[in-house]
Amino acid sequence: MSLLALDHVTVRFKPKGKPEVTALDDVSLRVAHDTFAVIVGPSGCGKSTLLRLVAGLETPTSGSMALDGQPIAGPSADRGMVFQSYTLFPWLSVRENVMFGPKLKGLPKAECEDIADDLIRAVGLSGFERSFPKELSGGMRQRVALARALANDPRILLMDEPFGALDSQTRQLMQELLLEVWQARRKTVLFITHDIDEAIFLGDAVHVMTARPGRIKRSLSIDIPRPRDLDALTSPDFMRYKREVLHLMHDEAVLAATPRREAIRLAS
């Protein structure tokens, strides 16, 4: 049985004084235990909405969601999340940030510190335990955010374009680090990106979404052996997957641009 199951989930937003937006339309999705699932789609297609649903930060208009058979209702420490924006708490040191979850659970301080220092080492930031977020680069902040989400030992790790704001070299390093950490700890991950290379490099499964309204257009299973390294990025298999996803995405980009053109024509 899958760990995460979404069935016929639809989300509509009704902003005040604006037309209703259907962000997700009849989305069904399965994520198996201990696998790395990636959702890729053009911007505005509802990726963040989907992840926020799973996190419990948004409620579906219709449809059902379950983690391990339990319906999802509201946020919980079971479902950790890394955001695209920098969300470290700036008044807490790196260690205190990572300890935030375990401390809320009421674990003894020494144990919280052990958990934190362990994870800070795992993301390669030993020596920065006492630093404050303002002293860290973007990549370092996202490493801490990853460590902090893992500190709760969540059943699923949700990541919303976590490397989207980083330069491409840093992003590549972060992807490798993420795979390393994931391989060592075996977690179920649901990762979102609009970067095709990132999706294929990381994922066991890649789900391509359509432009508005967001649907899952195609799900591919990526059979590139692990551990994956830089060379995986130029392997023939990688290129084959990339070609397929590129075409799927291109059709969506054209579609996404069309209604806007229509609207301009109508307005003039």
Place this chain on the structure above:
Amino acid sequence: MSTRSLFAPKVDIPRGAALALGAGSVGVLLGFWCLLTYGGFTPPDFLAAPDKVLAAGVKRIGDLSLFRHIGSSLTVILSGFLLASIPAVPLGILMGSFRAVQAAIEPITGFMRYIPVSALIPLLILWIGIGIEQKIMVIFLGTFFQQLILISDVSARVSKDLIDCAYTLGASRRQVVQRILFPACMPGVMDTLRVTMGWAWTYLVVAELVAADSGLGYMILNAMRGLFTDVILLGVFTIGVLGLITDFLFKLLRQRLLSWSADL
């Protein structure tokens, strides 16, 4: 054309140049003052000369009366300011992040912010008399509503992601308010307190307009009756210097307490 010139917008200038420009403008003002007074262009009961102001200061420092005035003004200002800040900080934070609190309070603050404090003085006198309470209330009214509005703005600008992130780490609503919303507001709150403390000083003369027998505002008003422009200027300078000192103290406090904050 150089874009790094002294005359290009948003370009840093050497520290020396900055100091020189500052000293220059103060110097010009002082020079103009000397010219007007020692040059015989203005009579002393219109504008006192610098040495007369200095002498007035030395005399009042000598007989300690200046310190008595400072003490009583500080009492009024600090009491009014604390009385306003203690409720305004939590209320403003809640107002900026809870639509219900905002809906309840906004009509009142929106209205009160346009009422000149001086317009309320007659009512204050009727209700609480002419003692120190009335003076403290003037400072309170002058700062409280402005603080509410500014702090609610600070709170409204706290990133939603920061709060959502705390939820995904297992925080409850109460924990999110206590451990995320309040600390996240602190730098903005400190800036607001600093700015409104400055405004509190500007209400001092209004506060001491009625039935005061001490205070810098009273000293100024009293000197006006005898056209003692030297004492008036002494009062003005003293208020300015005290304002600068409190401003500096707030800046120091922010650097000490909120060194984690990026925007210093």
